[in-house]
Every structure is written in structure tokens, then in C-alpha cells.
Amino acid sequence: MARVDYYNDPNAPEANSIAVAVSAFIQDDDGRILMIRRTDNDLYSIPGGQLELGETLSQAAVREVREETGMECKVSGVIGLYSNPHHVIAYDDGEVRQEFSICFRAAAIGGQLHTSDESREVLWVAPAEIAELNIHPSIQLRLQHALQQLTTPYFT
Secondary structure, eight states, X not given: OOEEEEESOTTOOOOOEEOOEEEEEEBOTTSOEEEEEETTTOOEEOSEXXXXXXXXXXXXXXXXXXHHHSEEEEEEEEEEEEOOTTEEEEETTSOEEEOOEEEEEEEEEEXXXXXXXXXXXXXXXXXXXXXXXXXXHHHHHHHHHHHHTOSSOEEO
């Protein structure tokens, strides 16, 4: 399903739904960040997706990382809670979702990198190379907060 992200855009469509989403910030031993290139909007992102019935937030993050990257991970903390009503995501089925996402810090504990139907590319990226990638501002904010290693979670 294709999507268009609207971020602080006065011409954005009005939201008609909200869903709980999660994402995971993972660094390897060299400090590189696990990133994907999404198939639905062609932007680079940290792995993540929607919470499913019957799972906890951290289970959703682990599942999304596995599905999108092939990596197994263990959640170790919360980076932030993101609920900007001026960030809406319009899907081609007519849904316009207000963002609500929890970003976790996690550690890779195994697996093999692979793409999926949600990720056309999976890669480890050095923090200095982040600026070279086409990343949505909402994900850039998560990366900024994760790299700052805030002592308390960010929230909006």
C-alpha cells in the first residue's frame, strides 16, 4: 500500500484514524545504525510498524525488526513517544492516520540481513552518513534523540 507523509503541511488531509506504531533504533558494535529503505514511500527509516492485537509494544518492535531486516533484537529502553497531530500519513485506501509512535532502543542479538515486501534495502549506516540519505523529518527527529542518548524519553 502506498503512502504519503504530511509533516507540518497546512494542505494535509484531515486525519480519520490513529494507530499505535513502534520503531527500533539499533546500533552495531561500530556504532552504525540499522536502516531500511521503505517500499511504500522509498524513504530511509529505522525499522518499525504497527502494533498487532495480542502483542506488547516491545514484542511489536522485535517482530517488525525481524520482518523488515532479518535481524533479531532485544529492546532495552524507550527513546521517545511521538504524537505530532501535524504529522499525518495518507494511504491509497483513503485512510489518513495521525502519527502515534513509540521509538525503542534495541540491540541486535542475531539474524541475517534481508529485505522484505516492506524494505527494498537493509543496511548499516554510520551516523556521519545519515545526512546523505532521504529520511522523513519525523524519523530524523528519532535519530537525533537516539544519538543524543537522552536520559529521559522524549515525548510530545
